[in-house]
Amino acid sequence: xxxxxxxxxxxxxxxxxxxxxxxxxxxxxxFFLVSSFSYFAFQEYHKGKVYxxxxxxxxxxxxxxxxxxxxxxxxxxxxxxxxxFIFNFENYSATVSAxxxxxxxxxxxLADQAMSLGRAQGPLSNISMILQAYTNxxxxxxxxxxxxxxxxxxxKPTIEKIxxxxxxxxxxxxxxxxxxxxxxxxxxxxxxxxxxxxxxxxARLVINSTNQxxxxxxIPVKVVKPTLxxxxxxxxxxxxxxxxxxxxxxxxxxxxxxNVDLAASRLNGALVAPGETFSFAKAIGDISSFTGYKxxxxxxxxxxxxxxxxGVCQVSTTLFRAALIAGLPIEERTAxxxxxxxxxxxxxxxxxxxxxxxxxxxxxxxxxxxxILIQTVVDLNELRLTFNLYGTxxxxxxxxxxxxITNQTPAPEARYEDDPTLQKGVVKQVDFAAxxxxxxxxxxVTKNGKVIIFxxxxxxxxxxxxxxxRGTKE
Numbered sequence: 001x002x003x004x005x006x007x008x009x010x011x012x013x014x015x016x017x018x019x020x021x022x023x024x025x026x027x028x029x030x031f032f033l034v035s036s037f038s039y040f041a042f043q044e045y046h047k048g049k050v051y052x053x054x055x056x057x058x059x060x061x062x063x064x065x066x067x068x069x070x071x072x073x074x075x076x077x078x079x080x081x082x083x084x085f086i087f088n089f090e091n092y093s094a095t096v097s098a099x100x101x102x103x104x105x106x107x108x109x110l111a112d113q114a115m116s117l118g119r120a121q122g123p124l125s126n127i128s129m130i131l132q133a134y135t136n137x138x139x140x141x142x143x144x145x146x147x148x149x150x151x152x153x154x155x156k157p158t159i160e161k162i163x164x165x166x167x168x169x170x171x172x173x174x175x176x177x178x179x180x181x182x183x184x185x186x187x188x189x190x191x192x193x194x195x196x197x198x199x200x201x202x203a204r205l206v207i208n209s210t211n212q213x214x215x216x217x218x219i220p221v222k223v224v225k226p227t228l229x230x231x232x233x234x235x236x237x238x239x240x241x242x243x244x245x246x247x248x249x250x251x252x253x254x255x256x257x258x259n260v261d262l263a264a265s266r267l268n269g270a271l272v273a274p275g276e277t278f279s280f281a282k283a284i285g286d287i288s289s290f291t292g293y294k295x296x297x298x299x300x301x302x303x304x305x306x307x308x309x310x311g312v313c314q315v316s317t318t319l320f321r322a323a324l325i326a327g328l329p330i331e332e333r334t335a336x337x338x339x340x341x342x343x344x345x346x347x348x349x350x351x352x353x354x355x356x357x358x359x360x361x362x363x364x365x366x367x368x369x370x371x372i373l374i375q376t377v378v379d380l381n382e383l384r385l386t387f388n389l390y391g392t393x394x395x396x397x398x399x400x401x402x403x404x405i406t407n408q409t410p411a412p413e414a415r416y417e418d419d420p421t422l423q424k425g426v427v428k429q430v431d432f433a434a435x436x437x438x439x440x441x442x443x444x445v446t447k448n449g450k451v452i453i454f455x456x457x458x459x460x461x462x463x464x465x466x467x468x469x470r471g472t473k474e
Contacts, residue, residue, distance in 0.1 A: 243326025
Protein backbone atom coordinates (compact mmCIF):
# COMPACT_ATOMS: atom_id res chain seq x y z
CA UNK A 1 0.00 0.00 0.00
CA UNK A 2 2.76 2.38 1.05
CA UNK A 3 4.68 1.61 -2.09
CA UNK A 4 1.67 2.52 -4.24
CA UNK A 5 1.21 5.86 -2.43
CA UNK A 6 4.85 6.81 -3.01
CA UNK A 7 4.55 6.11 -6.70
CA UNK A 8 1.37 8.23 -6.92
CA UNK A 9 3.05 11.13 -5.08
CA UNK A 10 6.14 10.95 -7.25
CA UNK A 11 4.06 11.09 -10.42
CA UNK A 12 2.14 14.06 -8.99
CA UNK A 13 5.35 16.02 -8.25
CA UNK A 14 6.70 15.37 -11.72
CA UNK A 15 3.43 16.51 -13.22
CA UNK A 16 3.43 19.72 -11.18
CA UNK A 17 7.08 20.35 -12.10
CA UNK A 18 6.31 19.94 -15.79
CA UNK A 19 3.37 22.28 -15.51
CA UNK A 20 5.44 24.90 -13.69
CA UNK A 21 8.30 24.57 -16.20
CA UNK A 22 6.11 25.05 -19.20
CA UNK A 23 4.20 27.81 -17.45
CA UNK A 24 7.49 29.61 -16.80
CA UNK A 25 8.58 29.14 -20.37
CA UNK A 26 5.28 30.45 -21.56
CA UNK A 27 5.47 33.39 -19.18
CA UNK A 28 9.02 34.19 -20.27
CA UNK A 29 8.05 33.95 -23.93
CA UNK A 30 5.02 36.11 -23.31
CA PHE A 31 7.20 38.67 -21.44
CA PHE A 32 9.79 38.56 -24.19
CA LEU A 33 7.16 39.05 -26.88
CA VAL A 34 5.47 41.87 -25.00
CA SER A 35 8.86 43.53 -24.21
CA SER A 36 10.04 43.16 -27.75
CA PHE A 37 6.79 44.53 -29.09
CA SER A 38 6.97 47.43 -26.62
CA TYR A 39 10.65 48.09 -27.45
CA PHE A 40 10.03 48.10 -31.18
CA ALA A 41 6.85 50.14 -30.72
CA PHE A 42 8.84 52.60 -28.54
CA GLN A 43 11.55 52.76 -31.20
CA GLU A 44 9.03 53.30 -33.95
CA TYR A 45 7.26 56.01 -31.96
CA HIS A 46 10.56 57.86 -31.40
CA LYS A 47 11.86 57.29 -34.89
CA GLY A 48 13.85 60.40 -35.85
CA LYS A 49 13.60 61.76 -32.30
CA VAL A 50 15.81 61.72 -29.24
CA TYR A 51 14.68 59.38 -26.47
CA UNK A 52 13.14 61.00 -23.38
CA UNK A 53 15.53 62.08 -20.63
CA UNK A 54 18.54 62.75 -22.88
CA UNK A 55 20.24 66.05 -22.06
CA UNK A 56 23.22 67.89 -23.50
CA UNK A 57 24.93 70.31 -21.18
CA UNK A 58 21.88 70.21 -18.90
CA UNK A 59 19.39 71.02 -21.69
CA UNK A 60 16.67 68.38 -22.25
CA UNK A 61 16.42 67.33 -25.87
CA UNK A 62 13.97 64.44 -25.38
CA UNK A 63 11.50 64.13 -28.27
CA UNK A 64 13.63 66.56 -30.38
CA UNK A 65 14.81 65.79 -33.90
CA UNK A 66 18.44 65.85 -34.98
CA UNK A 67 17.80 69.01 -37.01
CA UNK A 68 16.22 70.75 -34.00
CA UNK A 69 19.25 69.96 -31.83
CA UNK A 70 21.67 71.15 -34.51
CA UNK A 71 19.71 74.39 -35.01
CA UNK A 72 19.66 75.03 -31.25
CA UNK A 73 23.45 74.92 -31.04
CA UNK A 74 23.88 76.86 -34.28
CA UNK A 75 21.84 79.67 -32.71
CA UNK A 76 24.06 79.55 -29.63
CA UNK A 77 27.11 79.85 -31.87
CA UNK A 78 25.66 82.96 -33.51
CA UNK A 79 25.17 84.55 -30.09
CA UNK A 80 28.81 83.84 -29.19
CA UNK A 81 30.20 84.98 -32.56
CA UNK A 82 31.12 88.47 -31.36
CA UNK A 83 33.45 87.12 -28.65
CA UNK A 84 37.09 88.09 -29.21
CA PHE A 85 40.27 86.07 -28.78
CA ILE A 86 43.51 87.98 -28.17
CA PHE A 87 46.59 85.85 -28.81
CA ASN A 88 49.81 87.16 -27.23
CA PHE A 89 53.48 86.24 -27.22
CA GLU A 90 56.09 88.69 -25.92
CA ASN A 91 55.58 91.84 -28.03
CA TYR A 92 53.45 90.12 -30.68
CA SER A 93 49.67 90.12 -30.62
CA ALA A 94 46.76 89.10 -32.84
CA THR A 95 43.02 89.66 -32.36
CA VAL A 96 40.54 87.17 -33.82
CA SER A 97 36.76 86.92 -33.37
CA ALA A 98 35.00 83.64 -32.57
CA UNK A 99 33.17 84.02 -35.87
CA UNK A 100 36.46 84.36 -37.79
CA UNK A 101 37.55 80.89 -36.71
CA UNK A 102 34.06 79.33 -36.71
CA UNK A 103 34.30 78.75 -32.98
CA UNK A 104 31.39 77.27 -31.03
CA UNK A 105 29.43 74.13 -30.24
CA UNK A 106 30.01 71.15 -32.51
CA UNK A 107 26.33 71.09 -33.50
CA UNK A 108 26.48 68.08 -35.81
CA UNK A 109 28.44 65.94 -33.36
CA LEU A 110 26.15 66.80 -30.44
CA ALA A 111 23.00 66.11 -32.48
CA ASP A 112 24.46 62.80 -33.62
CA GLN A 113 25.46 61.79 -30.07
CA ALA A 114 22.02 62.64 -28.68
CA MET A 115 20.29 60.69 -31.46
CA SER A 116 22.66 57.71 -31.09
CA LEU A 117 22.05 57.25 -27.37
CA GLY A 118 20.00 54.06 -27.00
CA ARG A 119 20.46 53.18 -30.69
CA ALA A 120 24.13 52.50 -31.11
CA GLN A 121 24.63 49.14 -29.30
CA GLY A 122 22.90 45.77 -28.93
CA PRO A 123 19.20 45.53 -27.94
CA LEU A 124 19.84 44.79 -24.26
CA SER A 125 22.35 47.65 -23.91
CA ASN A 126 20.02 49.98 -25.80
CA ILE A 127 17.06 49.04 -23.56
CA SER A 128 19.20 49.59 -20.46
CA MET A 129 20.27 53.04 -21.71
CA ILE A 130 16.68 54.00 -22.66
CA LEU A 131 15.42 52.98 -19.20
CA GLN A 132 18.24 54.90 -17.52
CA ALA A 133 17.48 58.03 -19.55
CA TYR A 134 13.75 57.71 -18.90
CA THR A 135 14.04 57.17 -15.16
CA ASN A 136 17.12 59.17 -14.10
CA UNK A 137 18.11 61.09 -17.21
CA UNK A 138 21.42 60.99 -19.09
CA UNK A 139 23.47 64.16 -19.49
CA UNK A 140 26.00 64.43 -22.33
CA UNK A 141 28.91 66.86 -22.03
CA UNK A 142 28.99 69.60 -24.69
CA UNK A 143 31.53 69.33 -27.50
CA UNK A 144 33.17 72.34 -29.12
CA UNK A 145 34.94 73.00 -32.36
CA UNK A 146 36.74 75.63 -34.39
CA UNK A 147 38.38 75.72 -37.79
CA UNK A 148 42.11 75.05 -37.46
CA UNK A 149 42.56 76.22 -41.05
CA UNK A 150 40.83 79.55 -40.29
CA UNK A 151 42.87 79.95 -37.09
CA UNK A 152 46.12 79.35 -38.96
CA UNK A 153 45.07 81.80 -41.66
CA UNK A 154 44.31 84.55 -39.11
CA UNK A 155 47.45 83.93 -37.02
CA LYS A 156 49.83 83.40 -39.93
CA PRO A 157 51.46 86.89 -39.84
CA THR A 158 51.98 86.63 -36.08
CA ILE A 159 53.24 83.05 -36.20
CA GLU A 160 55.77 84.01 -38.89
CA LYS A 161 57.18 86.65 -36.53
CA ILE A 162 57.28 84.29 -33.55
CA UNK A 163 58.77 81.22 -35.16
CA UNK A 164 62.51 81.06 -35.77
CA UNK A 165 64.49 78.30 -37.37
CA UNK A 166 67.39 76.99 -35.29
CA UNK A 167 70.84 78.18 -36.32
CA UNK A 168 73.28 75.36 -36.91
CA UNK A 169 76.77 75.71 -35.47
CA UNK A 170 79.69 76.27 -37.84
CA UNK A 171 83.39 75.93 -37.01
CA UNK A 172 85.97 75.64 -39.79
CA UNK A 173 89.76 76.01 -39.58
CA UNK A 174 92.04 77.20 -42.34
CA UNK A 175 95.71 78.02 -41.98
CA UNK A 176 95.65 77.86 -38.18
CA UNK A 177 92.75 80.32 -37.94
CA UNK A 178 89.03 79.92 -37.65
CA UNK A 179 87.82 80.69 -41.14
CA UNK A 180 84.12 80.30 -40.41
CA UNK A 181 82.41 80.36 -37.04
CA UNK A 182 78.82 80.55 -35.97
CA UNK A 183 77.32 79.83 -32.57
CA UNK A 184 74.32 77.53 -32.59
CA UNK A 185 71.04 79.17 -31.60
CA UNK A 186 67.86 77.43 -30.50
CA UNK A 187 64.83 77.95 -32.70
CA UNK A 188 61.23 78.22 -31.59
CA UNK A 189 57.95 76.95 -32.93
CA UNK A 190 54.33 77.53 -31.99
CA UNK A 191 52.93 74.48 -30.20
CA UNK A 192 49.74 74.16 -32.23
CA UNK A 193 48.38 71.15 -30.36
CA UNK A 194 48.63 72.96 -27.03
CA UNK A 195 47.19 76.12 -28.59
CA UNK A 196 44.16 74.18 -29.84
CA UNK A 197 43.60 72.72 -26.37
CA UNK A 198 43.83 76.18 -24.81
CA UNK A 199 41.18 77.51 -27.19
CA UNK A 200 38.79 74.64 -26.45
CA UNK A 201 39.39 75.07 -22.69
CA UNK A 202 38.00 78.62 -22.97
CA ALA A 203 34.76 77.45 -24.60
CA ARG A 204 32.57 77.68 -21.50
CA LEU A 205 33.72 81.26 -20.89
CA VAL A 206 32.93 82.27 -24.45
CA ILE A 207 29.54 80.58 -24.82
CA ASN A 208 28.00 80.43 -21.36
CA SER A 209 29.00 83.84 -20.03
CA THR A 210 27.27 87.04 -21.02
CA ASN A 211 30.16 89.17 -19.71
CA GLN A 212 33.25 87.29 -20.84
CA UNK A 213 33.57 88.58 -24.39
CA UNK A 214 37.36 88.96 -24.53
CA UNK A 215 39.54 85.88 -24.06
CA UNK A 216 43.31 86.36 -23.71
CA UNK A 217 45.52 83.41 -24.62
CA UNK A 218 49.31 83.28 -24.41
CA ILE A 219 50.54 81.45 -27.50
CA PRO A 220 52.48 78.37 -26.34
CA VAL A 221 55.92 78.03 -27.92
CA LYS A 222 58.32 75.10 -27.87
CA VAL A 223 62.09 75.16 -28.29
CA VAL A 224 63.55 73.63 -31.45
CA LYS A 225 67.10 72.43 -30.94
CA PRO A 226 69.64 72.66 -33.79
CA THR A 227 71.06 69.42 -35.15
CA LEU A 228 74.62 70.70 -34.69
CA UNK A 229 75.27 72.55 -31.44
CA UNK A 230 78.32 74.68 -30.73
CA UNK A 231 79.53 72.09 -28.21
CA UNK A 232 79.32 69.28 -30.75
CA UNK A 233 81.42 70.91 -33.49
CA UNK A 234 84.44 72.05 -31.46
CA UNK A 235 86.36 70.83 -28.44
CA UNK A 236 88.05 74.11 -27.55
CA UNK A 237 85.38 75.48 -25.23
CA UNK A 238 84.39 78.21 -27.68
CA UNK A 239 80.67 78.36 -27.16
CA UNK A 240 79.53 81.82 -26.03
CA UNK A 241 80.24 85.53 -26.15
CA UNK A 242 82.47 86.64 -23.28
CA UNK A 243 83.22 90.25 -24.30
CA UNK A 244 82.39 92.90 -26.91
CA UNK A 245 84.12 96.16 -27.80
CA UNK A 246 82.96 98.80 -30.26
CA UNK A 247 84.09 102.12 -31.69
CA UNK A 248 82.97 104.52 -34.41
CA UNK A 249 85.19 105.93 -37.13
CA UNK A 250 82.77 108.31 -38.76
CA UNK A 251 84.18 111.25 -40.78
CA UNK A 252 87.28 109.20 -41.62
CA UNK A 253 88.88 109.73 -45.01
CA UNK A 254 88.49 106.95 -47.55
CA UNK A 255 92.00 105.54 -47.09
CA UNK A 256 91.55 105.37 -43.30
CA UNK A 257 88.28 103.46 -43.69
CA UNK A 258 90.05 101.04 -46.02
CA ASN A 259 92.87 100.47 -43.50
CA VAL A 260 90.46 99.87 -40.61
CA ASP A 261 88.62 97.24 -42.65
CA LEU A 262 91.85 95.58 -43.78
CA ALA A 263 93.45 95.41 -40.32
CA ALA A 264 90.24 94.10 -38.73
CA SER A 265 89.97 91.36 -41.35
CA ARG A 266 93.49 90.16 -40.54
CA LEU A 267 92.58 89.62 -36.90
CA ASN A 268 89.25 87.96 -37.64
CA GLY A 269 89.32 84.29 -36.62
CA ALA A 270 92.47 84.53 -34.49
CA LEU A 271 92.66 82.03 -31.63
CA VAL A 272 94.23 82.69 -28.24
CA ALA A 273 95.13 79.48 -26.41
CA PRO A 274 94.67 79.07 -22.64
CA GLY A 275 97.57 80.81 -20.87
CA GLU A 276 98.74 82.54 -24.08
CA THR A 277 99.50 86.27 -24.26
CA PHE A 278 98.01 87.82 -27.36
CA SER A 279 100.22 90.39 -29.11
CA PHE A 280 98.47 92.80 -31.46
CA ALA A 281 101.74 93.60 -33.24
CA LYS A 282 102.56 89.95 -33.79
CA ALA A 283 99.05 89.08 -34.97
CA ILE A 284 98.71 92.05 -37.35
CA GLY A 285 102.18 91.75 -38.85
CA ASP A 286 103.84 94.36 -41.04
CA ILE A 287 101.82 97.55 -41.60
CA SER A 288 102.98 99.14 -44.83
CA SER A 289 102.11 99.64 -48.46
CA PHE A 290 103.82 96.29 -49.11
CA THR A 291 101.11 94.51 -47.11
CA GLY A 292 98.24 96.41 -48.70
CA TYR A 293 97.80 99.48 -46.49
CA LYS A 294 97.11 102.95 -47.80
CA UNK A 295 98.30 106.29 -46.50
CA UNK A 296 96.17 108.04 -43.88
CA UNK A 297 96.89 110.28 -40.92
CA UNK A 298 99.11 108.86 -38.15
CA UNK A 299 100.92 110.40 -35.15
CA UNK A 300 104.66 110.37 -35.79
CA UNK A 301 107.44 112.34 -34.08
CA UNK A 302 104.94 114.63 -32.37
CA UNK A 303 103.04 115.42 -35.55
CA UNK A 304 99.98 114.21 -37.38
CA UNK A 305 101.23 113.18 -40.80
CA UNK A 306 100.21 110.91 -43.65
CA UNK A 307 101.69 107.46 -43.25
CA UNK A 308 101.07 103.84 -44.20
CA UNK A 309 98.33 102.18 -42.14
CA UNK A 310 96.66 105.24 -40.65
CA GLY A 311 93.57 103.93 -38.84
CA VAL A 312 95.09 100.73 -37.43
CA CYS A 313 94.91 102.30 -33.95
CA GLN A 314 91.12 102.30 -34.37
CA VAL A 315 91.42 98.51 -34.45
CA SER A 316 93.73 98.23 -31.43
CA THR A 317 91.51 100.61 -29.43
CA THR A 318 88.42 98.50 -30.16
CA LEU A 319 90.15 95.24 -29.25
CA PHE A 320 91.39 96.86 -26.01
CA ARG A 321 87.79 97.67 -25.09
CA ALA A 322 86.66 94.09 -25.78
CA ALA A 323 89.46 92.64 -23.61
CA LEU A 324 88.55 95.07 -20.80
CA ILE A 325 84.90 94.01 -20.86
CA ALA A 326 85.84 90.30 -21.03
CA GLY A 327 87.81 90.77 -17.81
CA LEU A 328 91.11 89.57 -19.30
CA PRO A 329 94.47 90.71 -17.87
CA ILE A 330 95.93 93.62 -19.88
CA GLU A 331 99.72 93.21 -20.04
CA GLU A 332 100.62 96.14 -22.27
CA ARG A 333 98.73 99.24 -23.31
CA THR A 334 99.80 102.73 -24.42
CA ALA A 335 97.54 105.77 -24.70
CA UNK A 336 97.65 108.09 -27.68
CA UNK A 337 99.77 111.25 -27.51
CA UNK A 338 96.66 113.42 -27.69
CA UNK A 339 92.89 113.02 -27.59
CA UNK A 340 91.67 111.65 -30.91
CA UNK A 341 88.11 112.58 -31.78
CA UNK A 342 87.33 109.17 -33.37
CA UNK A 343 87.68 107.40 -30.02
CA UNK A 344 85.29 109.75 -28.27
CA UNK A 345 82.42 109.46 -30.75
CA UNK A 346 80.78 106.74 -28.66
CA UNK A 347 82.99 106.61 -25.55
CA UNK A 348 84.37 108.85 -22.81
CA UNK A 349 88.03 109.87 -23.24
CA UNK A 350 90.82 107.64 -22.02
CA UNK A 351 89.63 104.26 -23.29
CA UNK A 352 92.00 103.92 -26.25
CA UNK A 353 95.17 102.02 -27.13
CA UNK A 354 97.76 103.01 -29.72
CA UNK A 355 100.16 100.70 -31.50
CA UNK A 356 103.28 101.39 -33.51
CA UNK A 357 104.56 98.11 -34.84
CA UNK A 358 106.87 96.69 -33.65
CA UNK A 359 107.80 98.96 -30.72
CA UNK A 360 104.44 99.94 -29.20
CA UNK A 361 102.09 97.00 -28.68
CA UNK A 362 98.77 95.99 -27.15
CA UNK A 363 98.86 92.73 -25.21
CA UNK A 364 96.35 90.78 -23.14
CA UNK A 365 96.49 87.29 -21.64
CA UNK A 366 93.98 84.47 -21.85
CA UNK A 367 93.82 83.29 -18.25
CA UNK A 368 90.75 81.11 -18.86
CA UNK A 369 90.94 77.30 -19.25
CA UNK A 370 89.58 77.47 -22.82
CA UNK A 371 90.52 79.00 -26.14
CA ILE A 372 89.32 82.48 -27.04
CA LEU A 373 88.19 83.26 -30.58
CA ILE A 374 88.48 86.81 -31.91
CA GLN A 375 85.85 87.88 -34.42
CA THR A 376 85.53 91.26 -36.09
CA VAL A 377 82.51 92.98 -37.61
CA VAL A 378 82.99 96.07 -39.77
CA ASP A 379 79.83 98.02 -40.56
CA LEU A 380 80.76 100.23 -43.50
CA ASN A 381 77.36 101.91 -43.49
CA GLU A 382 77.48 103.18 -39.91
CA LEU A 383 81.30 103.13 -39.89
CA ARG A 384 81.31 101.04 -36.73
CA LEU A 385 83.91 98.45 -35.73
CA THR A 386 83.02 95.62 -33.34
CA PHE A 387 85.24 93.00 -31.73
CA ASN A 388 83.52 89.90 -30.32
CA LEU A 389 85.47 87.56 -28.06
CA TYR A 390 84.09 84.03 -27.77
CA GLY A 391 85.03 81.39 -25.21
CA THR A 392 83.45 79.95 -22.08
CA UNK A 393 82.19 82.16 -19.30
CA UNK A 394 83.77 81.33 -15.94
CA UNK A 395 81.69 83.62 -13.76
CA UNK A 396 83.98 86.65 -13.82
CA UNK A 397 82.38 90.11 -13.83
CA UNK A 398 84.23 93.15 -15.18
CA UNK A 399 83.26 96.60 -13.86
CA UNK A 400 84.79 99.69 -15.48
CA UNK A 401 84.58 103.06 -13.76
CA UNK A 402 83.67 106.30 -15.50
CA UNK A 403 86.89 108.00 -16.65
CA UNK A 404 88.01 110.94 -14.51
CA ILE A 405 89.45 113.98 -16.34
CA THR A 406 91.98 116.21 -14.51
CA ASN A 407 94.71 118.74 -15.32
CA GLN A 408 92.96 120.05 -18.41
CA THR A 409 94.91 122.52 -20.50
CA PRO A 410 93.65 124.37 -23.58
CA ALA A 411 95.03 123.68 -27.01
CA PRO A 412 97.76 126.08 -28.20
CA GLU A 413 96.88 128.70 -30.74
CA ALA A 414 96.84 127.49 -34.31
CA ARG A 415 100.09 127.57 -36.25
CA TYR A 416 100.26 128.59 -39.89
CA GLU A 417 103.08 127.45 -42.14
CA ASP A 418 103.89 128.64 -45.64
CA ASP A 419 103.75 125.95 -48.29
CA PRO A 420 105.19 126.73 -51.70
CA THR A 421 103.50 123.70 -53.21
CA LEU A 422 100.01 125.17 -52.63
CA GLN A 423 98.52 127.94 -54.70
CA LYS A 424 98.50 131.33 -53.06
CA GLY A 425 95.28 131.90 -51.13
CA VAL A 426 94.76 128.17 -50.41
CA VAL A 427 94.71 127.17 -46.73
CA LYS A 428 94.89 123.49 -45.80
CA GLN A 429 94.53 122.10 -42.27
CA VAL A 430 96.96 119.24 -41.59
CA ASP A 431 96.66 118.93 -37.81
CA PHE A 432 93.77 119.43 -35.43
CA ALA A 433 93.50 121.12 -32.06
CA ALA A 434 92.89 119.05 -28.92
CA UNK A 435 92.88 120.15 -25.28
CA UNK A 436 95.38 118.47 -23.00
CA UNK A 437 94.23 116.39 -20.04
CA UNK A 438 95.10 113.63 -17.63
CA UNK A 439 92.48 110.87 -17.70
CA UNK A 440 92.26 107.71 -15.63
CA UNK A 441 89.77 104.93 -15.05
CA UNK A 442 89.82 101.73 -13.04
CA UNK A 443 88.66 98.21 -13.69
CA UNK A 444 87.63 95.67 -11.10
CA VAL A 445 87.20 92.04 -12.13
CA THR A 446 85.51 89.74 -9.61
CA LYS A 447 84.86 86.03 -9.61
CA ASN A 448 82.77 84.20 -7.04
CA GLY A 449 82.70 87.41 -5.02
CA LYS A 450 86.50 87.80 -4.92
CA VAL A 451 88.56 90.44 -6.73
CA ILE A 452 90.90 88.70 -9.18
CA ILE A 453 92.04 91.79 -11.14
CA PHE A 454 92.22 95.45 -10.19
CA UNK A 455 93.97 97.85 -12.51
CA UNK A 456 94.19 101.55 -13.20
CA UNK A 457 94.69 102.93 -16.70
CA UNK A 458 96.12 106.43 -17.03
CA UNK A 459 96.37 108.59 -20.16
CA UNK A 460 98.44 111.79 -20.29
CA UNK A 461 97.17 113.66 -23.32
CA UNK A 462 99.27 116.57 -24.47
CA UNK A 463 97.60 119.75 -25.65
CA UNK A 464 97.69 119.60 -29.43
CA UNK A 465 98.05 122.44 -31.83
CA UNK A 466 96.08 122.91 -35.01
CA UNK A 467 98.38 123.40 -38.01
CA UNK A 468 97.39 125.06 -41.28
CA UNK A 469 99.41 125.26 -44.50
CA ARG A 470 99.16 128.51 -46.46
CA GLY A 471 99.85 128.40 -50.14
CA THR A 472 102.53 130.76 -51.46
CA LYS A 473 102.81 129.50 -55.01
CA GLU A 474 102.15 132.27 -57.52
